[in-house]
Amino acid sequence: MHIPDGFLDVKTWTTLWGISGIGVSYAIKKVEKEFDRKKIPLIGVSAAFVFASQMLNFPVAGGTSGHFVGGVLVAILLGPWAGLLVMTQVLAIQCFIFQDGGLTALGANIFNMGIVGSVFGYYIYKFFIKIMRNIQNNVFISAFLSSWITIIFSASFCAIELSISGTSPLSLVLPMMAGVHALIGIGEGLITILVLNFIKKVRVDLLRLQGGYGI
Amino acid sequence: MKHFLLIGFLISCVLAFFFSPFASSFPDGLERVSKELGFFHKEIEPIIKSPIPDYSSPFIKDGRLATSFAGLMGTLFTFILAYSTGYIIKKFKKK
Numbered sequence: 001m002h003i004p005d006g007f008l009d010v011k012t013w014t015t016l017w018g019i020s021g022i023g024v025s026y027a028i029k030k031v032e033k034e035f036d037r038k039k040i041p042l043i044g045v046s047a048a049f050v051f052a053s054q055m056l057n058f059p060v061a062g063g064t065s066g067h068f069v070g071g072v073l074v075a076i077l078l079g080p081w082a083g084l085l086v087m088t089q090v091l092a093i094q095c096f097i098f099q100d101g102g103l104t105a106l107g108a109n110i111f112n113m114g115i116v117g118s119v120f121g122y123y124i125y126k127f128f129i130k131i132m133r134n135i136q137n138n139v140f141i142s143a144f145l146s147s148w149i150t151i152i153f154s155a156s157f158c159a160i161e162l163s164i165s166g167t168s169p170l171s172l173v174l175p176m177m178a179g180v181h182a183l184i185g186i187g188e189g190l191i192t193i194l195v196l197n198f199i200k201k202v203r204v205d206l207l208r209l210q211g212g213y214g215i
Numbered sequence: 216m217k218h219f220l221l222i223g224f225l226i227s228c229v230l231a232f233f234f235s236p237f238a239s240s241f242p243d244g245l246e247r248v249s250k251e252l253g254f255f256h257k258e259i260e261p262i263i264k265s266p267i268p269d270y271s272s273p274f275i276k277d278g279r280l281a282t283s284f285a286g287l288m289g290t291l292f293t294f295i296l297a298y299s300t301g302y303i304i305k306k307f308k309k310k
Contacts, residue, residue, distance in 0.1 A: 002245070004261070005260070031304050032305065040298065040305060041298065044294045048290045048297070049223060049226070052231035052290045085297075090293055092296075095265075099265040099268040103261065177248050184244055
């Protein structure tokens with residue numbers, strides 16, 4: 001759901017640049033203060049993985065494709081703010097080097113896939129972890145549900161931005177964006193689980209940190 | 216930790232290099248919706264000209280190979296950018 005140049009009007013994209021700018025500055029402060037230095041290489045690898053997997057579009061129904069976004073996955077591994085930094089850097093590389101997502105829309109894309117994708121997604125994940133704290137494999141159930149919900153939210157915010165820009169009426173674009181991404185989000189949830197399952201085998205401590213039970 | 220990171224990094228490179236040429240070329244969610252609702256034409260020429268538009272290295276003729284190389288380069292750039300940013304943020308931490 002990378003928004004290209006031209007879909008958003010000036011007031012919308014400048015506002016979202018502002019909001020994302022504030023969010024990313026805050027994320028830098030949080031990482032500076034709280035992030036464990038030893039996990040910096042993990043930031044690099046997570047970003048590389050997110051970039052690579054975002055290239056792999058998979059078909060969903062009706063001649064449409066979707067790809068993994070990864071906001072919740074990186075937030076589970078790194079925390080919400082380092083997660084936002086990773087998403088921001090992936091989106092910046094995609095925009096500046098590969099022309100995927102417009103420069104004017106970069107603020108919006110960081111908002112949708114970074115702030116909503118990672119920070120909001122993280123708190124949704126934590127919410128599920130909390131209500132399932134005594135359930136075996138709560139990490140996987142929570143990861144799937146929060147990834148799926150987060151993709152739908154990201155797509156819905158994208159739709160709201162398009163309607164505020166006067167590009168498409170909300171009554172049409174919101175249900176359609178949310179609907180398509182409800183399908184794509186299933187893929188998102190499955191890939192998130194797949195990666196977490198791999199991490200469970202090699203680095204289970206990373207999952208325990210985030211409230212995993214019975215793993 | 217070292218092995219885990221190395222494996223993760225290698226998996227990313229393999230995905231980008233070997234799998235990216237076989238990614239679905241169907242329009243993605245937003246593109247599909249924009250066509251269906253008739254605002255696809257609003258997309259304008261990108262403000263900045265990027266060196267490798269649409270994940271295909273211009274200096275490689277074979278389409279699939281071009282995508283593979285673009286994917287691998289992007290993965291390496293992203294890794295270097297994220298790693299060094301993390302390092303720099305921590306390095307300049309006020310004591």
